[in-house]
Amino acid sequence: MRATLCLIGAMLMTTTLPAQAARPDPEARIAKALEGRVAGKPVDCIPLRQIQSTEIFDRTAILYKVGSTWYLNRPASGANFLDRNDILLTDTHSSNLCSIDIVRLIDQTSRFPSGSLGLGKFVPYTKKKG
Numbered sequence: 001m002r003a004t005l006c007l008i009g010a011m012l013m014t015t016t017l018p019a020q021a022a023r024p025d026p027e028a029r030i031a032k033a034l035e036g037r038v039a040g041k042p043v044d045c046i047p048l049r050q051i052q053s054t055e056i057f058d059r060t061a062i063l064y065k066v067g068s069t070w071y072l073n074r075p076a077s078g079a080n081f082l083d084r085n086d087i088l089l090t091d092t093h094s095s096n097l098c099s100i101d102i103v104r105l106i107d108q109t110s111r112f113p114s115g116s117l118g119l120g121k122f123v124p125y126t127k128k129k130g
Contacts, residue, residue, distance in 0.1 A: 026060035030072065033063060034125050037070065042121035045096035046071050056084040064097070064122065071122040073099075081105050081115025097122075 033055065046066055055063040059080050064071040075082070076099070086105040090097060099119050107114045 026057040030057050030061060030063070034070070034072070036128055037125035038128055039072075040124040040126060042123045043071075044100075044121060045094075045098040046122050048092055048095055048097045051097065054088060056082055056086060056088070058082055058084055062088070062103075068127065070125045072125060073122050074120050075103075075117040076120040078115060078117030081117055083107075083114065085109070086114055 046064060050066045051064050052067070053065045055065075057063070059082050061072055061074045061079070062082070064073065082105070085108050087108055089104040089106055090101055091104075092098070092101055097119070099121050101119050102116055103119060104116045105114045106112070
């Protein structure tokens with residue numbers, strides 16, 4: 001009986017390890033996405049209508065692409081809910097997306113809410129000159 005349980009445990013470990021290895025570390029993905037860019041002074045808001053795309057880094061951050069400047073936001077709260085397969089639903093009260101705004105997360109498949117988060121400051125990243 002004990003040998004069977006050990007064998008089942010070993011089989012489960014071998015089936016989950018490749019899946020985990022296939023999904024890169026969020027910090028490594030952020031570093032790769034921002035390669036060749038330099039950080040600027042954090043800002044409270046970015047122009048909402050100029051956001052061209054977003055990229056979610058699981059349980060870590062959101063990258064907002066606004067023209068040639070990209071803004072990395074590490075949520076002040078709720079980052080543990082971030083999943084790159086979620087839809088970001090933001091309720092704003094101005095023409096800007098600000099660090100005081102709340103973002104609700106919607107699962108793409110089920111369309112059910114999967115959490116919410118409070119945005120942090122936006123760190124601008126621009127391409128290195130030269």
